[in-house]
Amino acid sequence: MxxxxxxxxxxxxxxxxxxxxxxxxxxxxxxxxxxxxxxxxxxxxxxxxxxxxxxxxxxxxxxxxxxxxxxxxxxxxxxxxxxxxxxxxxxxxxxxxxxxxxxxxxxxxxxxxxxxxxxxxxxxxxxxxxxxxxxxxxxxxxxxxxxxxxxxxxxxxxxxxxxxxxxxxxxxxxxxxxxxxxxxxxxxxxxxxxxxxxxxxxxxxxxxxxxxxLNKLKVLYSHDVLSLNLKDNSVLHNMIDKSTNQPFEKQIEIATNSKVQAITILNSMESEIESFEMKTGSVDDIFIELTGKEIR
Known part of the structure; x- marks a missing residue:
């Protein structure tokens, strides 16, 4: 046009x-x-x-x-x-x-x-x-x-x-x-x-x-986030405790721009997961990635 x-x-x-x-x-x-x-x-x-x-x-x-x-x-x-x-x-x-x-x-x-x-x-x-x-x-x-x-x-x-x-x-x-x-x-x-x-x-x-x-900018500068709430008895829970000596956090976030990858993760960790949420990339991600997090 x-x-x-x-x-x-x-x-x-x-x-x-x-x-x-x-x-x-x-x-x-x-x-x-x-x-x-x-x-x-x-x-x-x-x-x-x-x-x-x-x-x-x-x-x-x-x-x-x-x-x-x-x-x-x-x-x-x-x-x-x-x-x-x-x-x-x-x-x-x-x-x-x-x-x-x-x-x-x-x-x-x-x-x-x-x-x-x-x-x-x-x-x-x-x-x-x-x-x-x-x-x-x-x-x-x-x-x-x-x-x-x-x-x-x-x-x-x-x-x-x-x-x-x-x-x-x-x-x-x-x-x-x-x-x-x-x-x-x-x-x-x-x-x-x-x-x-x-x-x-x-x-x-x-x-x-x-x-x-906007779609192309999202691909370049933003990402989807898979947020997992883990069960208290999950294997991942024990692995995190042993490897970091930090208090166990029930929620972890994994960055992904592929829904196929997110499904694969969910399938492989099915027994460990109590609930999950998929957060899609946004304009806010683009803005922060490009201009920084500092207050102007």
Whole structure:
């Protein structure tokens, strides 16, 4: 599929300090791209460049051949910022209508469909400032979607939301993405959200340090874990006691990326095992393997 969005060798320097170093990123129509990285590594600066809020020191960004920062570019994108840009003293409906009418391609029918999908009917006449966090975030997303754009940026869209609201929002976004072939670029601290993605970029120290499909990254940087709870009278119990002189731990964990290997282990140790659990590799494993366990 043809790429509709491309960033080529974008670099950003502040006072001769290079914050972002020659990043390349692309997105195809209808893809969900996850852009992951620890705090303070250039992720937010990159997103600010991709959305046209700041200009790169070097490099080029374009969407369907249109250069960033043009009026055409702004009409083709929507952005859900970490912090809301809506007026707290206006009602939900006033906020949404004010923003929607800024765009020539506004459709009343699509607007009403978004209101229904995000269940905003009962809060349209309420002032935005008195809404709960989950209600505000749903309004923020509708505000970003009203003009049926090609590309939606979601910058930490689920921060502070309960899991029910988060799941609801993603159900709707994925429905719209597949129906309208909307392209989404996501940054998030909730790494499980990246499980929805078609392609993942991992940034650290201003550079892309890994990129691939999520499944391929899991093969490279994560592993499944077979967790065994052993019987008190197991042979392995006695072997561990004798070889290490340490108190016996009933639970042991074995790393494996092969379900066949896990089954073989379970069959060979059947008489020793009280219970077991298979934990599959996750995005968290990839993230930690690539960026380390240290707090930034």
């Amino acid at each position: 043809r790429s509709i969005f491309e960033a080529k060798s974008i670099t950003k320097e502040f006072n001769n300090h290079r914050v972002v170093n020659s990043i390349n990123l692309r997105a195809d129509k209808g893809q969900l791209i996850a852009f992951l990285g620890p705090n303070g590594v250039g992720k937010s600066t990159t997103i600010d460049m991709l959305t046209g809020l700041i200009s790169p020191t070097k490099g080029k960004i374009s969407l369907s051949g249109v250069k960033v920062n043009s009026a055409q570019f702004r009409n083709k994108i929507g952005v859900v910022f970490q912090d809301s840009v809506l007026d707290h003293n206006l009602t939900v409906l006033q906020n949404l209508i004010t923003r929607a009418k800024l765009y020539p391609q506004f459709s009343q029918a699509y607007f009403e469909e978004l209101i229904r999908q995000f269940e905003l009917e009962n809060i349209l006449d309420k002032k935005y400032g008195i809404l709960s966090g989950g209600q505000r975030r749903r309004v923020d997303i509708v505000r970003a979607l009203v003009h049926e754009q090609e590309l939606l940026f979601l910058d930490e869209p689920s921060t502070g939301l309960d899991i029910q609201t988060r799941n609801k929002i993603w159900d709707i976004l994925n429905e719209i993405r597949h129906k309208k072939l909307l392209t989404i670029i996501l940054t998030t601290h909730y790494l499980e959200e990246a499980e929805y993605s078609d392609y993942v970029y991992v940034i650290d120290h201003g550079k892309i340090i890994a990129e691939n499909t």
